[in-house]
Amino acid sequence: xxxxxxxxxxxxxxxxxxxxxxxxxxxxxxxxxxxxxxxxxxxxxxxxxxxxxxxxxxxxxxxxxxxxxxxxxxxxxxxxxxxxxxxxxxxxxxxxxxxxxxxxxxxxxxxxxxxxxxxxxxxxxxxxxxxxxxxxxxxxxxxxxxxxxxxxxxxxxxxxxxxxxxxxxxxxxxxxxxxxxxxxxxxxxxxxxxxxxxxxxxxxxxxxxxxxxxxxxxxxxxxxxxxxxxxxxxxxxxxxxxxxxxxxxxxxxxxxxxxxxxxxxxxxxxxxxxxxxxxxxxxxxxxxxxxxxxxxxxxxxxxxxxxxxxxxxxxxxxxxxxxxxxxxxxxxxxxxxxxxxxxxxxxxxxxxxxxxxxxxxxxxxxxxxxxxxxxxxxxxxxxxxxxxxxxxxxxxxxxxxxxxxxxxxxxxxxxxxxxxxxxxxxxxxxxxxxxxxxxxxxxxxxxxxxxxxxxxxxxxxxxxxxxxxxxxxxxxxxxxxxxxxxxxxxxxxxxxxxxxxxxxxxxxxxxxxxxxxxxxxxxxxxxxxxxxxxxxxxxxxxxxxxxxxxxxxxxxxxxxxxxxxxxxxxxxxxxxxxxxxxxxxxxxxxxxxxxxxxxxxxxxxxxxxxxxxxxxxxxxxxxxxxxxxxxxxxxxxxxxxxxxxxxxxxxxxxxxxxxxxxxxxxxxxxxxxxxxxxxxxxxxxxxxxxxxxxxxxxxxxxxxxxxxxxxxxxxx
Numbered sequence: 001x002x003x004x005x006x007x008x009x010x011x012x013x014x015x016x017x018x019x020x021x022x023x024x025x026x027x028x029x030x031x032x033x034x035x036x037x038x039x040x041x042x043x044x045x046x047x048x049x050x051x052x053x054x055x056x057x058x059x060x061x062x063x064x065x066x067x068x069x070x071x072x073x074x075x076x077x078x079x080x081x082x083x084x085x086x087x088x089x090x091x092x093x094x095x096x097x098x099x100x101x102x103x104x105x106x107x108x109x110x111x112x113x114x115x116x117x118x119x120x121x122x123x124x125x126x127x128x129x130x131x132x133x134x135x136x137x138x139x140x141x142x143x144x145x146x147x148x149x150x151x152x153x154x155x156x157x158x159x160x161x162x163x164x165x166x167x168x169x170x171x172x173x174x175x176x177x178x179x180x181x182x183x184x185x186x187x188x189x190x191x192x193x194x195x196x197x198x199x200x201x202x203x204x205x206x207x208x209x210x211x212x213x214x215x216x217x218x219x220x221x222x223x224x225x226x227x228x229x230x231x232x233x234x235x236x237x238x239x240x241x242x243x244x245x246x247x248x249x250x251x252x253x254x255x256x257x258x259x260x261x262x263x264x265x266x267x268x269x270x271x272x273x274x275x276x277x278x279x280x281x282x283x284x285x286x287x288x289x290x291x292x293x294x295x296x297x298x299x300x301x302x303x304x305x306x307x308x309x310x311x312x313x314x315x316x317x318x319x320x321x322x323x324x325x326x327x328x329x330x331x332x333x334x335x336x337x338x339x340x341x342x343x344x345x346x347x348x349x350x351x352x353x354x355x356x357x358x359x360x361x362x363x364x365x366x367x368x369x370x371x372x373x374x375x376x377x378x379x380x381x382x383x384x385x386x387x388x389x390x391x392x393x394x395x396x397x398x399x400x401x402x403x404x405x406x407x408x409x410x411x412x413x414x415x416x417x418x419x420x421x422x423x424x425x426x427x428x429x430x431x432x433x434x435x436x437x438x439x440x441x442x443x444x445x446x447x448x449x450x451x452x453x454x455x456x457x458x459x460x461x462x463x464x465x466x467x468x469x470x471x472x473x474x475x476x477x478x479x480x481x482x483x484x485x486x487x488x489x490x491x492x493x494x495x496x497x498x499x500x501x502x503x504x505x506x507x508x509x510x511x512x513x514x515x516x517x518x519x520x521x522x523x524x525x526x527x528x529x530x531x532x533x534x535x536x537x538x539x540x541x542x543x544x545x546x547x548x549x550x551x552x553x554x555x556x557x558x559x560x561x562x563x564x565x566x567x568x569x570x571x572x573x574x575x576x577x578x579x580x581x582x583x584x585x586x587x588x589x590x591x592x593x594x595x596x597x598x599x600x601x602x603x604x605x606x607x608x609x610x611x612x613x614x615x616x617x618x619x620x621x622x623x624x625x626x627x628x629x630x631x632x633x634x635x636x637x638x639x640x641x642x643x644x645x646x647x648x649x650x651x652x653x654x655x656x657x658x659x660x661x662x663x664x665x666x667x668x669x670x671x672x673x674x675x676x677x678x679x680x681x682x683x684x685x686x687x688x689x690x691x692x693x694x695x696x697x698x699x700x701x702x703x704x705x706x707x708x709x710x711x712x713x714x715x716x
Contacts, residue, residue: 002063002285003052009067009280010049010333013308017315017325025316028251033077034314037250040096041070041307042329043108046336047092048281051115055285059344060115062129063285066090068278069215071247071306072180073097074254078261079178079211081137082171084155084452086148088180088215091131098136108335112343120346125358125485127349132484139451140483145185147475149194149212150440151490152179154448156210157201160268162452164430167402170453174265177448180213183230184220190440190471195237197441198270202239207268211260212240214272215247217279222292234272241269247277248304250313278304358486359478359523363549363586371544371583382576386562388532389419389495391579392539393457397427400455400547405432407442407459407495416461417497417562439469443494447476450490455547463498463556464512477552478523491546493539494554499656500690500700501560501606511690513700515556516661519634524552525586526634530561530608534590536579538631541586556633558605567609568616575609587632589640596624599714600644602667603654604630607701611654614706623714625652633663638670645671645678650713653682654706660687681713 027034044066054060069090076097079085087094092111099107113121114129123132123140132140139155141148155177162169185191194212201208216230235242241263245256253275260273278301282289290298314320320328349355383391396403405423407415411434414421424432435442439460446456460466466473473494481489500511518526525545529535538555545551567574589602592612599618601611608629615625628644630637645651651671655664664682671678683706686699 002282003049003056005281006049006052006065006067009305010045012302013045013305013311014326014329016308017311017322017329020312020315020322022318023316025313027313027317027319029254031319034250034310034319036100037073037077037097038307038310038314038325039328039332040073040076040093040100041310042332043096043336044070044073044093045307046333047108047111047115050112050336050340052285054115054340054344061117062115064089064283065281066092067280068217068301068304068306069093069247071250071253071275071277071310072213072215074257075178075180075213077101078257079176080172081135082175083137084177085138086141086152086155086179087131087138088182089131089142090215091180094180095131095133095136095138098138099133102136104136106339109339109342112336112339113346115340116343116346117348118343118346119349119354123485124483125349127355127358127485128483130483134484134487139488140480142475142483145188146181146191146194147471149179149181149191150197150444150472151447151451151476152177152210152212153194153197153201153208153441154445155452156208156270156448157445158449158452158454159209160207161404161430161449162454165401167453176209176211176261176264178211178213180215182220183214183216183218183225184223186214186230186233193438193440194444195240197436197438197444199238199240200436202269208270209264209268210270211264212270212272214274215277216274217277219279219283221283221287222289230274234274237272239269241271242274243271244274244276247275248306248309250306250310277306280305359482360551361486361549363545367544367549367586368541368583370548371540380578382573382578383532384563384565384576385529385532385535385558386417386419388535388577388579389529389539389557390421390423392536393420393423394426396457396539396543397423397431400543402453403431403455403457404449405457405459406435406445408435408437408461410434410459415459417559419562420459439465440472443469443472443477446492446494447472447490450492451488455543456492458492458494460494460496462510462512463496464509466496467517470517473518473524473552474521478521481550482523489550490552491550492552493542493546494552496554496556497559498556499558499560499605500685500696501656507692508689511696513657513685513690514661515633515657515663518554519663524554524634525632526554526556527632528556528558528605528630530558530605530629531575531577532579533577534584534631537582537584541584545586556605560606561609564609568613584631587635587637589637590629590631591640591644592627592629593624594626596626596648598623598648599625599650599652599710600628600648601625601652601654601706601710602628602630602641602645604633604663605656607654607656610701610703610706614703614710617707618710621711623711625710630663636663636667638667641667642671642674646675649677650679651681652706652710652713654701655682655684656701657685658687659684679713679716681709683709
């Protein structure tokens with residue numbers, strides 16, 4: 001039914017245009033602009049038909065149509081390629097208009113290739129149907145649940161911040177960021193957080209040239225948006241100028257869009273453009289909207305078809321004759337049909353390697369060389385983990401003028417645990433600054449600034465808090481290279497204070513011991529520094545991984561080890577270490593007591609200190625254990641673990657995270673798959689949240705458990 005309804009829209013257009021004649025009506029938009037917009041809108045309409053036909057023929061995979069939203073071509077005309085854009089999935093006309101004005105050779109074929117998931121698709125390489133293209137300034141985004149809006153705030157912030165830092169500009173001085181979304185998505189917490197962040201920034205009189213465009217068709221699939229709700233909610237956002245228009249009235253929309261764009265360009269302040277429109281077909285090919293929409297409603301929607309209305313306006317104002325419009329329509333149909341036929345003959349992804357190759361780049365020698373070339377002499381005095389991290393961050397600020405450090409409390413206070421102390425005075429408030437308390441905004445700011453060439457180092461105060469914003473990592477950060485076929489990326493280094501063993505402080509929210517949600521995300525790298533020298537070596541490589549390797553890197557820092565000084569006895573200061581000038585190897589472990597023959601203990605984070613303490617007790621009992629600090633949780637240093645386990649014939653994994661979904665599950669399973677000559681055991685935390693006070697020790701791994709398990713394994 002959807003395919004026939006899409007075809008019916010074309011026939012309705014032709015009937016209406018064929019019976020239209022000049023009547024002295026005036027067109028407020030420039031005539032040439034009106035004609036150009038109609039061309040993009042007609043291509044979009046016929047691409048909607050083609051999407052259904054390709055799907056019906058078994059070639060296509062995506063039928064979320066643009067019908068009723070085609071007037072967003074106006075914004076494709078009013079903004080240019082130097083205005084970074086994140087667009088709604090019904091924005092094909094926007095992309096086509098930008099492409100035509102940028103003189104892209106065959107923009108219709110670009111869209112057709114994406115409909116059939118061809119590996120020649122210039123946006124994603126056949127991995128996903130997504131709008132966007134680097135040369136057009138359209139950042140690929142799935143726009144699910146408005147997850148792209150925090151990044152949009154970051155883009156607008158970065159436009160201004162690059163200039164403030166004196167860095168080279170890749171866009172015009174009056175550039176703005178633009179982001180479009182649907183009315184249903186406007187209710188999501190991600191969207192509300194982005195609106196609030198834009199208001200919060202502007203309230204402090206900071207510049208934020210951002211245009212937020214809500215394309216309001218009144219439906220979230222079948223759920224109706226209450227009448228007047230979008231106007232009520234968006235028009236009252238503090239510090240955001242509100243503009244509105246009917247998308248089916250081209251002059252009204254053009255005028256309002258001009259005002260909104262001009263406002264953002266001239267004032268450098270954010271605005272909302274509320275565009276009322278109609279969805280002329282179902283949400284997608286499988287959605288039968290006649291089940292929840294009346295005949296009268298559908299007929300009213302048809303009267304508000306922006307393509308038909310623009311064509312009639314051009315004819316009535318004598319800009320075009322009806323026969324010329326019909327000729328343009330038929331030529332557009334032929335252009336789309338030819339592009340669709342060509343697309344079906346183009347290659348598809350054939351192997352796993354092809355699918356994954358855009359996900360992450362290999363860590364080549366240039367990454368290591370860059371890290372080594374920019375190291376300082378290191379610290380002269382033994383330091384705590386916190387001091388080692390602080391020194392690594394200070395080194396990065398000195399070496400990389402594009403580096404930004406931000407998050408809650410990181411500026412004057414120096415962070416909750418003092419990790420960023422002194423960095424504000426070193427680099428200044430343009431590079432080290434506090435944000436509002438919203439993890440989605442913090443990560444969105446990182447995404448936007450990274451996309452425009454800055455090097456963000458956001459801090460998330462506690463591991464439990466990152467779950468509030470996990471989709472900014474999973475659905476936005478990690479997918480950027482994947483969706484754009486490596487044309488776009490968002491390199492960054494995210495610092496997360498995590499893990500447990502804070503002597504019961506704070507309960508679960510300050511002692512979260514679950515990393516499975518992070519490790520499950522394709523394309524990111526995760527490391528865990530345990531000592532000051534680890535921090536210096538790992539952070540140097542991490543910064544190079546981000547800057548040169550273009551990766552999203554996450555550091556999970558064990559809070560309980562931040563200020564630890566002693567290892568075995570009070571006052572021995574044996575946990576302190578000297579942060580030298582070396583660089584860690586990517587995905588490689590650190591081995592303590594490498595010649596110990598009886599047992600291998602593999603671990604990370606707090607487990608390193610506990611295992612080293614346990615190793616001394618074991619040595620007193622005649623058992624010599626080597627300790628392997630993974631350092632990397634993704635990728636795992638599996639070869640290092642395996643070789644050491646084979647040397648001793650026994651592997652005990654000490655996992656401070658929960659038994660289910662933990663690192664130890666993967667390690668022991670993979671060792672068992674590879675060899676049957678290694679005896680295996682593990683100790684883990686319980687599958688439980690961490691309680692408050694001394695009760696925390698009841699669910700976490702203890703040194704006694706490590707000693708007992710190691711003794712049993714070594715002597716069994």
